[in-house]
Amino acid sequence: MKISGKMASFFNFLLGDSARAFGALSVALVALLAVVPAADFLRDWRGYQKRYLRLVRGRSDATSLTRRFQPGLQQIWMPELGVVDRCPTCHSALREASLGDVKDQPFRPHPPIPHSVTGFGCVMCHRGQGAATTVEEAHRSTKSWEDPILPARYLESSCGQCHMERLTGTPLLNQGRQTLARYGCVRCHVIKSPDGVAMTGTDDPPSLAHIGAKTTREWIAAWLKNPQAYASSATMPNFQLPDDDIRDLSAFLIAQSTPYLASREAAPKVPTDDRALKNGASLFGESFCSSCHAIQNAAGMLVGGNLGPELTRIGSKAKPEWLADWLRDPRVYDPDTQMPHYRLDAQQRGLLMAFLGNKTDPDFLGNRHFDPPTSVQIDHGRALVNERGCAACHEINGVKKADNFAPELTLVGSRPLAKILFAPGVAHTLPDYIAAKIRQPRSFSTSLKMPQYTLAPEQVEALVTALLAQTERAQKMPTALRIPPRRASDYHAAGQAGRLMEDLRCFSCHTINGRGGDMAPDLTWEGTAVTRPWLVNFLKNPNTLRPALIRRMPKFNLTDAEADTLADYIMTVYQTPAFDRDSIDSSRFTRADAEHGKELFYGKYACQSCHIVDPDKDKGYIGPTLTQTGARLNAAWVFHWLKNAESLRPGTLEPVWKSSDEDARALSAFLVAQKIAPQTEPAKK
Amino acid sequence: MNRTWWAWVIPMMAGVGACARHPATPLEPQPKAFGAEVILVSGDKQVAGVGAQLDQPVVVQVNDSKGSAVAGAPVRFAAAGGVAFQPDRGLTGSDGQFTTNVSLGGMAGPYQIVAATTDSSGKRAEVRIEEIAVGxxxxxxxxxxxxxxxxxxxxxxxxxxxxxxxxxxxxxxxxxxxxxxxxxxxxxxxxxxxxxxxxxxxxxxxxxxxxxxxxxxxxxxxxxxxxxxxxxxxxxxxxxxxx
CATH class of the missing domain: 1.10.760.10 (Cytochrome c-like domain)
Structure with a gap:
């Protein structure tokens, strides 16, 4: 009663007569109208712009900084890219390099990158809500917007939206894409590059069609239990199967295995004495098996390459008769293997078998022993193979590769957070979700099929980076902006030499005409570079050219005829169109030319930093030894190499000298005068 | 006996209650021993991309006043500029060492990390470690x-x-x-x-x-x-x- 009475008198006081009512309503209206400008006046960005002006006021270039400063809302708008960025409203100094010493955001200038900030905008790389005008909404996920700023560690993913080729500046993205292909991710998940091409695996999962000939059921079981216990470098993930499932899977895999066309040649006699083991080890070393295969040394360190599987416990895996066949010609068992066909004789094969057969680990196999498989076990094993998707990677008799076995990840980098079920303890951001999923897939649900990978933290970070590049924006990007990858060529050499090159798997290590590995030099113009006698000798007996390399050309034990066939082909076909191999006649070099070249070699060019000409004096071993340049290289090649080596062999470490004709001629004269008769060895017939 | 039991449980319950809202914050470990100084073992002067985790973990060791390693001593890492530690605190292991993985902040430049321990009287000893983030x-x-x-x-x-x-x-x-x-x-x-x-x-x-x-x-x-x-x-x- 009392309160309503007071209210009544208050209203009476305000609106009692018309003049008072007019005055009071006017005041109220003015106050109401002031709300909008006041709210506008108090916006975040106005404060930042004022702070920026205060910041630059005391600096030596204050005048030009202030002149370039644009007040008010700033916006980068690129309709064709779907970019509306108001970030420069607060980040006023993005293009002011002279503010490099400022450490406080939002006033740091943008670090140098190959793109202009105004040409691409901010959200293309950093994500976030470009149209927002408050700090909170621009950077973090809010109720209405949920694309927060991308953490700096994953920034390289944004390069991957347009760049499908390998960039020097994005090592993490490159590693991530390589890991997706090498660890078989792309065999279950479809991941399409922005140009619509699905990524393909670069791992070489073995066919299991003849597995029974290669290994035992006990080994299969131990391997399935924990592949990394067999080889720490194994890329096969752990499917975390119960022992009963492992028993039944191994039963099925042995049961489906068919015999392969084994050689009828008797297996070589395997010596067992200590000397044979030692000689086997030397032969393993001399054949440069370790260029591709790693073996754990006594200290537990892996020594060797990763092109082929690790061989630390091969003796516990391979059946001797299979190993004998494999060493004779790997393609009999696996026509697609990357392993070259070494021409080993029976005695050499025996030595290698002794050495490899001795690489056993009884702990790995444990006490497993299986009775012959029952049909119930085999049927259950078959069901498991289908359920677990084994055929996505491996060829298995009677099992078809399932399509769309796992969710497609083409757009995983744009997956809306609202559609993601987070496991407990995972931060609610997309990168954290993807990382958690890769680290421990089953933590999201024990019924998930995705296996457990053994990855280093850096590999996980790389994978997340590569997956975050798979955005909707990348798919919608104008085609002109996409930088396509260098697609592998399917070059094959022709004829008898071509067949020989396939047999020796030259392309596993060497690149020729865009196809092949990167372990060894590109041979596209090799015929212009080398002399035929040297090449024939090298093919038969490769000697050390580059002392700093640990991966070396193996000795294939070629016959004279084989070496001749290869040399003829290389000398005829692999010729650069840029100049003629015989265009410089080395017999016309004078002694004075060579003397001058020597001065240049040791003086102006200091070639001895990387190359050895005088083995007693020179020490550099980055580049090939040049003691037999005259026997090995053509004068014209040396001359043009000194002009521009990069154009002759892309990726070479040799600097581009752009030497004058006179210098290049003198150096060529000095180098082709270097001849030491190569050691010859009677060829194998 | 009973009293000790309660004296432990009540603060722990309170601690759990307080942390329930922030499950990321681990419980402060109870030191089992104290040292006089903390020294760097390995992991300084590493170079990593902005925001990225360093290749090698940072390892520090707590020593007593005679210079021998102390196991179970408290170690705490801190740094400015968005540096993250995994974990950021804990007790030294049996070798007197404590290992943490460090992710640098989002800005390029040098970062300073402080690893600190306290002695029994609560006095701080610390070591400063430099890392470099590159853009x-x-x-x-x-x-x-x-x-x-x-x-x-x-x-x-x-x-x-x-x-x-x-x-x-x-x-x-x-x-x-x-x-x-x-x-x-x-x-x-x-x-x-x-x-x-x-x-x-x-x-x-x-x-x-x-x-x-x-x-x-x-x-x-x-x-x-x-x-x-x-x-x-x-x-x-x-x-x-x-x-």
Whole structure:
């Protein structure tokens, strides 16, 4: 009663007569109208712009900084890219390099990158809500917007939206894409590059069609239990199967295995004495098996390459008769293997078998022993193979590769957070979700099929980076902006030499005409570079050219005829169109030319930093030894190499000298005068 | 006995209650021993991309006043600028050491990390550790360094890469040698990289890379050299080539 009475008198006081009512309503209206400008006046960005002006006021270039400063809302708008960025409203100094010493955001200038900030905008790389005008909404996920700023560690993913080729500046993205292909991710998940091409695996999962000939059921079981216990470098993930499932899977895999066309040649006699083991080890070393295969040394360190599987416990895996066949010609068992066909004789094969057969680990196999498989076990094993998707990677008799076995990840980098079920303890951001999923897939649900990978933290970070590049924006990007990858060529050499090159798997290590590995030099113009006698000798007996390399050309034990066939082909076909191999006649070099070249070699060019000409004096071993340049290289090649080596062999470490004709001629004269008769060895017939 | 039991349980319950809202914050571990000093074992002066985790973990050790390792002593890591530790606190292991994985902040530049321990009276002892975060340009320089420069400029060999450093008659400077390299201006560094050592009366064993690398690649290399310099590089005014 009392309160309503007071209210009544208050209203009476305000609106009692018309003049008072007019005055009071006017005041109220003015106050109401002031709300909008006041709210506008108090916006975040106005404060930042004022702070920026205060910041630059005391600096030596204050005048030009202030002149370039644009007040008010700033916006980068690129309709064709779907970019509306108001970030420069607060980040006023993005293009002011002279503010490099400022450490406080939002006033740091943008670090140098190959793109202009105004040409691409901010959200293309950093994500976030470009149209927002408050700090909170621009950077973090809010109720209405949920694309927060991308953490700096994953920034390289944004390069991957347009760049499908390998960039020097994005090592993490490159590693991530390589890991997706090498660890078989792309065999279950479809991941399409922005140009619509699905990524393909670069791992070489073995066919299991003849597995029974290669290994035992006990080994299969131990391997399935924990592949990394067999080889720490194994890329096969752990499917975390119960022992009963492992028993039944191994039963099925042995049961489906068919015999392969084994050689009828008797297996070589395997010596067992200590000397044979030692000689086997030397032969393993001399054949440069370790260029591709790693073996754990006594200290537990892996020594060797990763092109082929690790061989630390091969003796516990391979059946001797299979190993004998494999060493004779790997393609009999696996026509697609990357392993070259070494021409080993029976005695050499025996030595290698002794050495490899001795690489056993009884702990790995444990006490497993299986009775012959029952049909119930085999049927259950078959069901498991289908359920677990084994055929996505491996060829298995009677099992078809399932399509769309796992969710497609083409757009995983744009997956809306609202559609993601987070496991407990995972931060609610997309990168954290993807990382958690890769680290421990089953933590999201024990019924998930995705296996457990053994990855280093850096590999996980790389994978997340590569997956975050798979955005909707990348798919919608104008085609002109996409930088396509260098697609592998399917070059094959022709004829008898071509067949020989396939047999020796030259392309596993060497690149020729865009196809092949990167372990060894590109041979596209090799015929212009080398002399035929040297090449024939090298093919038969490769000697050390580059002392700093640990991966070396193996000795294939070629016959004279084989070496001749290869040399003829290389000398005829692999010729650069840029100049003629015989265009410089080395017999016309004078002694004075060579003397001058020597001065240049040791003086102006200091070639001895990387190359050895005088083995007693020179020490550099980055580049090939040049003691037999005259026997090995053509004068014209040396001359043009000194002009521009990069154009002759892309990726070479040799600097581009752009030497004058006179210098290049003198150096060529000095180098082709270097001849030491190569050691010859009677060829194998 | 009973009283001790309650004295433990009540603060723990309170602690659990307080942490329930922030499950990321672990419980403060109860120290089992105390040391007098904390020293760095390994993991300083690493270079990583902005926001990225360092390749090697940072390992510190707590010693008592006689210099022997103390197990079960408290260690706490802290740093400014968005550096994250996994974990950021804990007790030293049986060898007196504590290991943490460090992710640097989102801005390029040097970062300082403080590892601290307390003695029984609550007095702090600490060690400062430097790490370096590199942005795009420096990272590009780091990659180019690994291709073109490292064989001569890094005295350390790895199984995959044998160092050529000791085969040269003029010793190539490691890029961390700030005492030497900070005194060379950007313009001179660019001149040496582009035209070779001979261009500035230095050893011709440094070849010219001006025709091999682009201008922006050489800039990236210089940015990388400046980023890893120890002591840190501080630009002063404008430089001009002196030779």
């Amino acid at each position: 795009y340009q420096e990272r590009l320089g780091q990659q180019l360094n690994a291709i073109h420069c490292i064989r001569c400029h890094d005295p350390e060999s790895t199984p995959e890469r044998v160092s050529n450093h000791d085969n040269l008659s003029a010793q190539a400077h490691a890029f961390t040698e700030g005492a030497v390299l900070n005194a060379i201006s950007d313009a001179n560094l660019i001149a040496i990289i582009s035209h070779g050592g001979a261009a500035l009366n230095k050893s011709p064993e440094m070849p010219p890379y001006g025709n091999r690398l682009t201008k922006s690649e050489i800039d990236a290399l210089v940015a990388y050299i400046r980023a890893v310099s120890d002591p840190p590089y501080r630009p002063q005014g404008v430089f001009y080539a002196t030779n």
